[in-house]
Amino acid sequence: xxxxxxxxxxxxxxxxxxxxxxxxxxxxxxxxxxxxxxxxxxxxxxxxxxxxxxxxxxxxxxxxxxxxxxxxxxxxxxxxxxxxxxxxxxxx
Amino acid sequence: xxxxxxxxxxxxxxxxxxxxxxxxxxxxxxxxxxxxxxxxxxxxxxxxxxxxxxxxxxxxxxxxxxxxxxxxxxxxxxxxxxxxxxxxxxxx
Amino acid sequence: xxxxxxxxxxxxxxxxxxxxxxxxxxxxxxxxxxxxxxxxxxxxxxxxxxxxxxxxxxxxxxxxxxxxxxxxxxxxxxxxxxxxxxxxxxxx
Amino acid sequence: xxxxxxxxxxxxxxxxxxxxxxxxxxxxxxxxxxxxxxxxxxxxxxxxxxxxxxxxxxxxxxxxxxxxxxxxxxxxxxxxxxxxxxxxxxxx
Amino acid sequence: xxxxxxxxxxxxxxxxxxxxxxxxxxxxxxxxxxxxxxxxxxxxxxxxxxxxxxxxxxxxxxxxxxxxxxxxxxxxxxxxxxxxxxxxxxxx
Amino acid sequence: xxxxxxxxxxxxxxxxxxxxxxxxxxxxxxxxxxxxxxxxxxxxxxxxxxxxxxxxxxxxxxxxxxxxxxxxxxxxxxxxxxxxxxxxxxxx
Amino acid sequence: xxxxxxxxxxxxxxxxxxxxxxxxxxxxxxxxxxxxxxxxxxxxxxxxxxxxxxxxxxxxxxxxxxxxxxxxxxxxxxxxxxxxxxxxxxxx
Amino acid sequence: xxxxxxxxxxxxxxxxxxxxxxxxxxxxxxxxxxxxxxxxxxxxxxxxxxxxxxxxxxxxxxxxxxxxxxxxxxxxxxxxxxxxxxxxxxxx
Amino acid sequence: xxxxxxxxxxxxxxxxxxxxxxxxxxxxxxxxxxxxxxxxxxxxxxxxxxxxxxxxxxxxxxxxxxxxxxxxxxxxxxxxxxxxxxxxxxxx
Amino acid sequence: xxxxxxxxxxxxxxxxxxxxxxxxxxxxxxxxxxxxxxxxxxxxxxxxxxxxxxxxxxxxxxxxxxxxxxxxxxxxxxxxxxxxxxxxxxxx
Numbered sequence: 001x002x003x004x005x006x007x008x009x010x011x012x013x014x015x016x017x018x019x020x021x022x023x024x025x026x027x028x029x030x031x032x033x034x035x036x037x038x039x040x041x042x043x044x045x046x047x048x049x050x051x052x053x054x055x056x057x058x059x060x061x062x063x064x065x066x067x068x069x070x071x072x073x074x075x076x077x078x079x080x081x082x083x084x085x086x087x088x089x090x091x092x
Numbered sequence: 093x094x095x096x097x098x099x100x101x102x103x104x105x106x107x108x109x110x111x112x113x114x115x116x117x118x119x120x121x122x123x124x125x126x127x128x129x130x131x132x133x134x135x136x137x138x139x140x141x142x143x144x145x146x147x148x149x150x151x152x153x154x155x156x157x158x159x160x161x162x163x164x165x166x167x168x169x170x171x172x173x174x175x176x177x178x179x180x181x182x183x184x
Numbered sequence: 185x186x187x188x189x190x191x192x193x194x195x196x197x198x199x200x201x202x203x204x205x206x207x208x209x210x211x212x213x214x215x216x217x218x219x220x221x222x223x224x225x226x227x228x229x230x231x232x233x234x235x236x237x238x239x240x241x242x243x244x245x246x247x248x249x250x251x252x253x254x255x256x257x258x259x260x261x262x263x264x265x266x267x268x269x270x271x272x273x274x275x276x
Numbered sequence: 277x278x279x280x281x282x283x284x285x286x287x288x289x290x291x292x293x294x295x296x297x298x299x300x301x302x303x304x305x306x307x308x309x310x311x312x313x314x315x316x317x318x319x320x321x322x323x324x325x326x327x328x329x330x331x332x333x334x335x336x337x338x339x340x341x342x343x344x345x346x347x348x349x350x351x352x353x354x355x356x357x358x359x360x361x362x363x364x365x366x367x368x
Numbered sequence: 369x370x371x372x373x374x375x376x377x378x379x380x381x382x383x384x385x386x387x388x389x390x391x392x393x394x395x396x397x398x399x400x401x402x403x404x405x406x407x408x409x410x411x412x413x414x415x416x417x418x419x420x421x422x423x424x425x426x427x428x429x430x431x432x433x434x435x436x437x438x439x440x441x442x443x444x445x446x447x448x449x450x451x452x453x454x455x456x457x458x459x460x
Numbered sequence: 461x462x463x464x465x466x467x468x469x470x471x472x473x474x475x476x477x478x479x480x481x482x483x484x485x486x487x488x489x490x491x492x493x494x495x496x497x498x499x500x501x502x503x504x505x506x507x508x509x510x511x512x513x514x515x516x517x518x519x520x521x522x523x524x525x526x527x528x529x530x531x532x533x534x535x536x537x538x539x540x541x542x543x544x545x546x547x548x549x550x551x552x
Numbered sequence: 553x554x555x556x557x558x559x560x561x562x563x564x565x566x567x568x569x570x571x572x573x574x575x576x577x578x579x580x581x582x583x584x585x586x587x588x589x590x591x592x593x594x595x596x597x598x599x600x601x602x603x604x605x606x607x608x609x610x611x612x613x614x615x616x617x618x619x620x621x622x623x624x625x626x627x628x629x630x631x632x633x634x635x636x637x638x639x640x641x642x643x644x
Numbered sequence: 645x646x647x648x649x650x651x652x653x654x655x656x657x658x659x660x661x662x663x664x665x666x667x668x669x670x671x672x673x674x675x676x677x678x679x680x681x682x683x684x685x686x687x688x689x690x691x692x693x694x695x696x697x698x699x700x701x702x703x704x705x706x707x708x709x710x711x712x713x714x715x716x717x718x719x720x721x722x723x724x725x726x727x728x729x730x731x732x733x734x735x736x
Numbered sequence: 737x738x739x740x741x742x743x744x745x746x747x748x749x750x751x752x753x754x755x756x757x758x759x760x761x762x763x764x765x766x767x768x769x770x771x772x773x774x775x776x777x778x779x780x781x782x783x784x785x786x787x788x789x790x791x792x793x794x795x796x797x798x799x800x801x802x803x804x805x806x807x808x809x810x811x812x813x814x815x816x817x818x819x820x821x822x823x824x825x826x827x828x
Numbered sequence: 829x830x831x832x833x834x835x836x837x838x839x840x841x842x843x844x845x846x847x848x849x850x851x852x853x854x855x856x857x858x859x860x861x862x863x864x865x866x867x868x869x870x871x872x873x874x875x876x877x878x879x880x881x882x883x884x885x886x887x888x889x890x891x892x893x894x895x896x897x898x899x900x901x902x903x904x905x906x907x908x909x910x911x912x913x914x915x916x917x918x919x920x
Contacts, residue, residue, distance in 0.1 A: 002136060003323075004145055012289055013903065027181070028180070032181060035183045036183065042182075043181060044094060044176035044177070044179055045177040045179040045180075046174060046175075046176065047174075047175040047176065047889050047892055047893045047909045048892070048896045048897075049909075052179055053174070053176065062269045062270050064269070064323055065323045065324060068324045069324075076289070078325075079324040081267060081324040081325075083138075083187070083245045083248070083267050084137065084145065084245060085245040085246045086136075086137060087136055087137040087144055088137075089120045089123045089124060090136070091124050091127045091128065093889050104657055105196055106196075137249060139187075139245050139248055139249045139252070140189060140248065140249060140252040140263040140264070152829055153830070153913045156691055156692065156911070157691045160692040170693075171692035171693060173692040173693075173911055175831070175911050176889060177889045177890045178890050186320060188320070188329055197380055197443065197444070211365070215365045216367050219366070219368075226366075226368075227363045227365060228280070228362075228366070229363040229364075230359075230360065230361075231359040231371075231432055231433045231436070232433060232436040232447040232448070232449040233446075237358070239318075266322060267322075268320035268321065268322065268323065268329065269321040269322075269323045270320075270321060271320055271321040271328055272304070272321075273307045273308060273319060274320070275308050275312065276311075276318075277428055277429050278429070279451070279507075281508060336369055337451045337452060338453045338454050340507055341453035341505060341507045341508060344508040345508075345510075351473065354509075355509060357507045357508040359432070359449060360429060361429045361430045361432070361433035372504070372513055381564055381628070395549070396548070396549040399549045400549060400551050403550070404551065410515075410550075410552075411547045411549060412462060412544035412545070412550070413545040413547040413548075413617060414545075415542075415616055415617045415620070416632070417633075418621075421464055421542070421544065450506060450513070452505065452506065452507065453504070453505040453507045454504075455504055457487070457492060457503060458503045459496065460495075460502075461613050462613070463635070463783075465784060472749055521554070521635045521636060521783050522637045522638050524635070524784065525637035525781060528783070529784075529786075535749065539785060541783045541784040541785075543616070543635050545614045545616070545617035546614050554780060556789055565656055565719065580825040584827050587826070588827065595825060595826045596738060596740070596823055597709060597824075598818060598819075598821075599705050599708055599709045599712070599819040599820065600709060600724070601723060601725075604823055634782060634783075635783040636781065636782065636789065637783045638781060639779045639788055640781075641763070641764040641767045641768060642771070642778075642780070643768050643771045644778075645796055645797050646872060647819070648872070648881055671917070672916070672917040676917060676919050679919045679920075680919065686883075686918075686920075687915045687917060687918045688832070688914075688915055689912065689913040689914060689915040690910060690911075690912065691910075696915055697832055697910070699870075705737050705738070706821045706822050709821035725819055726881070727819050727874075728797060728872035728875065729800070729872070729875045730798050730873065731871045731873040731880055732873075733856040733859045733871060734863070734870075734871045734872070736870075748841055797875050804875070805878075815877060817875045
């Protein structure tokens with residue numbers, strides 16, 4: 001099942017650069033592993049913002065929440081999730 | 093270049109069913125032709141709403157506006173467009 | 185899987201009473217059949233509004249969208265859907 | 277009487293982990309005791325968010341406010357409460 | 369139990385004056401009967417708007433919804449209800 | 461003249477408990493004195509929130525602003541004021 | 553006492569021009585009479601909108617509501633009223 | 645002086661095509677005359693919407709309001725105007 | 737030319753009282769000088785809020801921005817500016 | 829391709845003046861270099877706010893995101909980007 005997620009990141013402005021970089025490195029690794037598994041199907045940057053739109057393909061709400069709440073940046077994010085159904089005009 | 097578009101459809105409640113069906117049939121044909129061309133890459137229904145999230149891959153703002161304003165349902169839609177850039181963590 | 189749905193109904197003020205009553209009767213029958221099947225688990229009126237909060241238990245996004253878009257009142261409703269995951273403190 | 281409550285949690289980002297865990301443990305115990313009493317009928321996680329939707333069944337506004345304001349996480353929450361009436365189409 | 373309700377009235381601009389006056393007369397009678405019963409405790413006009421803030425004292429959510437949905441102007445109103453609890457600093 | 465005021469309190473999360481309690485005690489005393497004078501006619505807790513709806517009966521805008529800006533909790537509050545006129549259906 | 557009012561006008565698009573002009577003429581006369589009385593102290597057009605910001609100086613909420621609800625354009629307006637107090641830095 | 649204006653057009657869906665085209669033709673002529681005069685400096689389509697962002701260079705608020713309220717499409721538009729000052733980093 | 741400005745002040749809650757008072761004193765002096773010059777024509781307190789509505793009469797956008805950005809409280813304010821044109825019904 | 833960007837700056841109130849000035853100096857230099865290259869076509873101050881509206885002319889979404897995320901003030905900004913297409917009435 002597909003879900004659209006919009007994630008906005010708000011790092012504390014007093015977070016040391018070293019700590020921020022370490023979190024971002026773990027986030028990247030975590031994200032890329034899920035992309036390779038096919039669960040995180042798409043990941044796009046919103047132009048001009050520290051934010052992304054992503055499409056996930058997972059088996060259940062619980063699986064998606066586990067993935068999202070496990071993001072290294074999760075404590076610094078606000079996330080909006082939209083459930084996507086098949087569109088009758090889609091050729092896929 | 094990629095764009096995310098959210099389209100919400102509001103058909104007038106007094107539109108005759110025959111007219112509505114004719115517009116929807118043209119919309120479907122129009123959409124599927126663009127999907128086959130690779131310009132309308134994704135088309136998903138928002139669960140519970142007469143709305144969709146779509147991803148377009150076109151060469152310019154002008155091309156996207158020409159596509160969207162040519163939709164048979166365009167006069168009955170509100171559309172929000174978001175420009176998408178490459179995300180540094182994307183594996184694509 | 186569970187979903188929370190909020191539905192707000194806006195019947196056209198010039199709809200004949202007979203037509204409105206016929207739609208509402210079909211809506212009631214449709215809703216109660218789904219309740220008996222266990223798919224529409226809860227249905228509550230929002231105090232002071234022609235609106236409800238409902239909880240659905242279905243197998244997929246597609247199944248929920250099929251149910252919601254088949255509501256006799258669907259053309260007159262705005263619906264917001266929220267995907268619900270298991271809460272770690274729930275005793276159920 | 278039934279109430280829907282949506283609770284969003286915003287822990288300060290500089291709260292020590294030990295303190296946060298202690299509050300969450302008390303929150304869980306408090307919540308589960310109320311669930312066992314039948315007052316906190318449902319507790320669901322909003323996918324992708326540190327938030328929940330809950331349904332309470334209590335005797336009065338005062339009782340609900342006492343319960344909510346006694347939550348260990350109450351100082352870190354924003355809560356929206358909606359009064360729910362019986363829906364004429366509900367089979368319960 | 370006390371509830372605050374804000375009601376905004378939007379009569380269709382093409383409603384005949386005779387019909388509007390008849391509805392308003394029934395609304396007034398209906399409201400005053402409930403005021404005399406002590407259920408509709410306060411009724412105030414919002415300055416500059418066809419709207420009111422009211423305080424109700426009723427026994428249950430269901431009773432309040434029955435009162436509000438029975439208002440002759442109900443089909444033309446949007447209503448927001450807030451549950452009110454006892455305030456610890458109130459001297460009443 | 462009557463005014464409806466909604467007050468939301470946001471105490472800094474790092475305010476020492478002793479200081480918070482001292483401010484709240486002064487707030488209570490201040491509020492109850494105005495209630496006894498008949499100026500602060502009603503004071504209700506919003507269920508689930510550190511907020512209240514109040515009705516004031518004072519002689520002028522200036523008097524109300526003096527009262528509100530003198531609240532011990534004023535620096536930690538956001539307040540919305542609505543001017544209330546006599547409602548033609550009120551029996552009072 | 554002073555009040556700021558913002559008024560937005562939404563005439564029905566199918567109102568005959570003759571009727572619209574007649575209402576506007578009465579509105580102008582009504583407004584200018586109140587301006588001459590000193591009750592409607594200021595009247596400014598919002599650039600680019602069929603809207604105004606006005607300042608009224610009247611004796612009570614009831615007087616202001618009587619003035620506003622008597623506007624010939626009142627049925628076609630949305631109005632927001634803000635109570636204004638004396639500012640301690642004002643030299644007036 | 646410069647102003648940014650965002651204009652959203654909402655033509656009635658039952659306006660005859662001939663009438664709509666006649667209004668749009670006059671709008672185009674009106675707009676292009678002002679562009680040639682240098683008063684309407686920029687005119688851009690918002691992608692996916694029947695809306696534009698424009699920059700005007702006029703001598704006063706009154707002149708801008710006269711221009712905007714004279715637009716043939718003005719009765720069908722909502723317009724938001726923002727006053728623009730010189731930016732200290734601008735090289736112009 | 738006239739402008740309406742709404743200013744909301746948000747002083748940091750940990751600002752020492754001495755510093756706050758010093759800024760406010762400079763703000764008052766600054767404001768009163770501009771009032772005496774006729775540029776800051778009106779200054780009103782919003783009842784119940786640390787906010788004001790003001791009307792300015794200046795020669796250009798640049799002059800207004802210079803005035804507003806020079807306010808001693810400017811770093812702690814959010815300001816919304818609305819350009820005001822002559823109203824055809826105004827008797828001034 | 830053209831993009832409209834609105835940028836709002838929120839510097840931490842405890843940032844030392846020296847640091848703020850150093851960032852602003854780099855921001856100015858960065859901005860002016862892009863203006864000289866023709867990529868940052870317009871830069872306007874929003875009157876009364878620490879904000880700007882800008883128009884960019886770049887080759888791709890990626891190029892714009894690279895420019896914006898490289899702004900020395902980027903960590904302290906919220907930015908909204910709107911894609912602009914050619915307007916059929918534009919004479920340019």
